[in-house]
Amino acid sequence: MDGDVIVVGGGPVGLFLAAELKLAGAEPLVLERLLTPSEETKARGLGALATEALWRRGLGDQLAEADVDGTKDLARDHGSTRGHFANIFKIVPDETRPRTNIWQPELERVLAKHAEGVRILRGHEVTAVESDVDGVTVTAGRREWRAQYLVGCDGGRSAVRTLAGFGFPGTAALLHTIAGRVRFAGDVPPSGRYPTGTFMHGGSMAGVTELATGAEPEVTPDALAASIKRVTGRTVVVEEIHDARRFGDQARQADTYRRGRVFLAGDAAHVHSPSGGQGLNLGLLDAANLGWKLGAVIRGDKPEVFLDTYTRERHPAGEAVLRNTRAQSALLAPGAHVNALREIFGEVLDLPEANKYFADLLSGVRERYNFPYPAPKPVGEHCPDLEIIGGDGRRSRLHEHTRTGRGLLLTAAHPADPRVDVVRVTNTGPLLLRPDGVIAWAGEGPLDVALATWF
Ligand SMILES: Cc1cc2nc3c(=O)[nH]c(=O)nc-3n(C[C@H](O)[C@H](O)[C@H](O)COP(=O)(O)OP(=O)(O)OC[C@H]3O[C@@H](n4cnc5c(N)ncnc54)[C@H](O)[C@@H]3O)c2cc1C
CATH class of the missing domain: 3.40.30.120 (Glutaredoxin)
Incomplete structure (x- = not known):
């Protein structure tokens, strides 16, 4: 055995899971395909539950430090530090259970430091998975690695998910977005919703959302200019684009998060649009849920069947996020009918109770696990930082x-x-x-x- 648990993928979820396993007394081994950490600026924020999960492990000061610049950047790029549902920036932040504004590469640095002492092997892309009664063998490059358990934390295009035979049902993309830090030469059309899509421009960020065509749009200056032209009807000159991102809103979820000795966590288990910034909250909570349970089984404190509670608790949490991101996509689609719906929805968000409802929906704080013994609320909920x-x-x-x-x-x-x-x-x-x-x-x-x- 090369460890108790092989974690495939050293992104945020894999790193946090590995640290949790180590804390629980297990020996994790992380296999990561990239030679150096990714500097891709995907997420820019952590939801309340993930923030609290990292506070619980002593990372509060580092998150608080990153949050200062992260919040300034958010105000610069969005013109607001309010949360949003489908880009309707009206959600009042819950000060009792705060989010953290932190760029993903910074978060990954914090988590890599937190996972110090864990064996992390970079430049190892997993291409085969074999599971038997005693353990799991994975192939990465010309070498095989073996452990009792395997967790695929290898992102939305998870190889582990495919190789281990998980189903991944869901819906195809309705919308496609390309965005980045952009330098234009000359005039730029106003931000807003247009008959065939949305153009957003604030601070140095610009982005265009159009109906998905099936073909993934390139992220080059010319492709961005062409997309802006299609949506706004105006010709722009894009001189430079940095931190380019391209994403669809396909919403899919693994049919189970456990097949025998193989588990999925994070984007490997669920993909959805980034609307409302919920992917990390969901993924880091998967890791928080699975780490101590695997540790307890590996130590011999709990029987294997205990691990079934992972899917039972985390699958509904994923379903809830897929549901609300699909609803956000419906509200982001172009068209006069959607414009009317957005106006009404904006009015609903002016009602304090509705505003709180959507704030809680996005942060997941109302999420409650069903336990095998009867217990009234707050049992099953995540405890705030009392x-x-x-x-x-x-x-x-x-x-x-x-x-x-x-x-x-x-x-x-x-x-x-x-x-x-x-x-x-x-x-x-x-x-x-x-x-x-x-x-x-x-x-x-x-x-x-x-x-x-x-x-
Ligand atoms: C534009 C954009 C904005 C976003 N904004 C937010 C936000 O504000 N808040 C939020 O919470 N979420 C946001 N998200 C979602 C968030 O980025 C993801 O949910 C998060 O990255 C998931 O982490 P992960 O560790 O599960 O997967 P990943 O970050 O994808 O990490 C997977 C790791 O596995 C490695 N890997 C892949 N295949 C293999 C293999 N075969 N062998 C070995 N290693 C492998 C990869 O190299 C990578 O390091 C956003 C996403 C996008 C695209």
């Missing part, structure tokens, strides 16, 4: 008590339990938290059942 007042009156935040990656019991009275860390609190009711920050018990029903289920 303030904690200890027995001695000392104040701290929840994330200061979660670095070990173990379960955590917050209690005024319960005695120590070897399965979890126990912290005395005086300002909140009792709570049992899983290592992924999910509330497993909140004072109602037997604590022993919750402890035995997860630990």
